[in-house]
Amino acid sequence: xxxxxxxxxxxxxxxxxxxxxxxxxxxxxxxxxxxxxxxxxxxxxxxxxxxxxxxxxxxxxxxxxxxxxxxxxxxxxxxxxxxxxxxxxxxxxxxxxxxxxxxxxxxxxxxxxxxxxxxxxxxxxxxxxxxxxxxxxxxxxxxxxxxxxxxxxxxxxxxxxxxxxxxxxxxxxxxxxxxxxxxxxxxxxxxxxxxxxxxxxxxxxxxxxxxxxxxxxxxxxxxxxxxxxxxxxxxxxxxxxxxxxxxxxxxxxxxxxxxxxxxxxxxxxxxxxxxxxxxxxxxxxxxxxxxxxxxxxxxxxxxxxxxxxxxxxxxxxxxxxxxxxxxxx
Numbered sequence: 001x002x003x004x005x006x007x008x009x010x011x012x013x014x015x016x017x018x019x020x021x022x023x024x025x026x027x028x029x030x031x032x033x034x035x036x037x038x039x040x041x042x043x044x045x046x047x048x049x050x051x052x053x054x055x056x057x058x059x060x061x062x063x064x065x066x067x068x069x070x071x072x073x074x075x076x077x078x079x080x081x082x083x084x085x086x087x088x089x090x091x092x093x094x095x096x097x098x099x100x101x102x103x104x105x106x107x108x109x110x111x112x113x114x115x116x117x118x119x120x121x122x123x124x125x126x127x128x129x130x131x132x133x134x135x136x137x138x139x140x141x142x143x144x145x146x147x148x149x150x151x152x153x154x155x156x157x158x159x160x161x162x163x164x165x166x167x168x169x170x171x172x173x174x175x176x177x178x179x180x181x182x183x184x185x186x187x188x189x190x191x192x193x194x195x196x197x198x199x200x201x202x203x204x205x206x207x208x209x210x211x212x213x214x215x216x217x218x219x220x221x222x223x224x225x226x227x228x229x230x231x232x233x234x235x236x237x238x239x240x241x242x243x244x245x246x247x248x249x250x251x252x253x254x255x256x257x258x259x260x261x262x263x264x265x266x267x268x269x270x271x272x273x274x275x276x277x278x279x280x281x282x283x284x285x286x287x288x289x290x291x292x293x294x295x296x297x298x299x300x301x302x303x304x305x306x307x308x309x310x311x312x313x314x315x316x317x318x319x320x321x322x323x324x325x326x327x328x329x
């Protein structure tokens with residue numbers, strides 16, 4: 001029997017309690033290449049209790065290259081993705097979550113474009129699925145198919161840019177991103193894990209492009225999604241944004257990019273302050289204290305300038321926390 005060739009693309013698939021959806025995810029991965037040996041599956045069962053791991057193992061038999069890793073207790077999406085990075089084979093890799101799926105030949109198209117453009121990573125649009133509704137979400141970069149420096153896609157500070165499009169699954173990455181240490185997530189983050197990751201990628205990778213490809217479909221609003229759950233894991237967003245500030249402050253062009261990081265901290269803090277109103281009182285208090293500590297890190301002048309550029313509702317939400325952060329500082 002001839003030896004199976006090395007895969008072209010490794011797909012990293014972490015999931016926790018995704019049994020209702022992960023069969024669809026895995027089925028669509030079998031339709032990415034005419035030759036299934038071109039794809040390696042690395043699936044991580046992150047402490048599931050609903051049979052997700054069993055579904056992963058059953059489907060793994062359909063792939064020429066597959067590994068299923070199991071965590072006895074959940075370690076979170078960031079750490080689970082890092083586990084998968086240690087098993088990448090081939091020249092490219094990508095991520096997918098256990099409740100999303102891909103149109104056929106998406107990875108074949110992306111692998112070919114990555115090779116032709118010879119850049120560090122590619123980003124794509126995606127389709128947001130909310131119940132029966134589907135909507136196209138565009139990657140916020142106008143120049144399609146152009147290879148550019150990722151730094152050139154970070155600004156302007158007060159507009160939506162590629163660091164505001166942090167979805168790890170919205171693209172494909174050359175293996176050299178791993179070799180340069182740019183693929184790793186901050187271990188232990190249960191939410192907003194993509195935020196420091198996307199900033200490091202755009203500050204330190206050499207080249208990227210936004211391209212068109214068959215869609216990835218992202219399910220939004222599921223009751224099991226961490227974005228819908230209001231528990232202590234939501235506090236990790238302040239750790240994630242603090243890591244963003246650390247990364248930007250250490251950069252040689254910190255003065256250029258810090259206004260964008262400050263604007264991002266304020267915008268996301270406003271969002272989480274509003275969400276905290278529906279949390280249990282002890283968690284709401286801890287969330288507000290964590291946000292206050294995060295805001296106290298911001299340079300006062302830049303925070304004031306960024307606040308002035310936010311809309312009225314967000315300014316009002318942030319005003320009290322910023323006053324208290326100023327007194328704490």
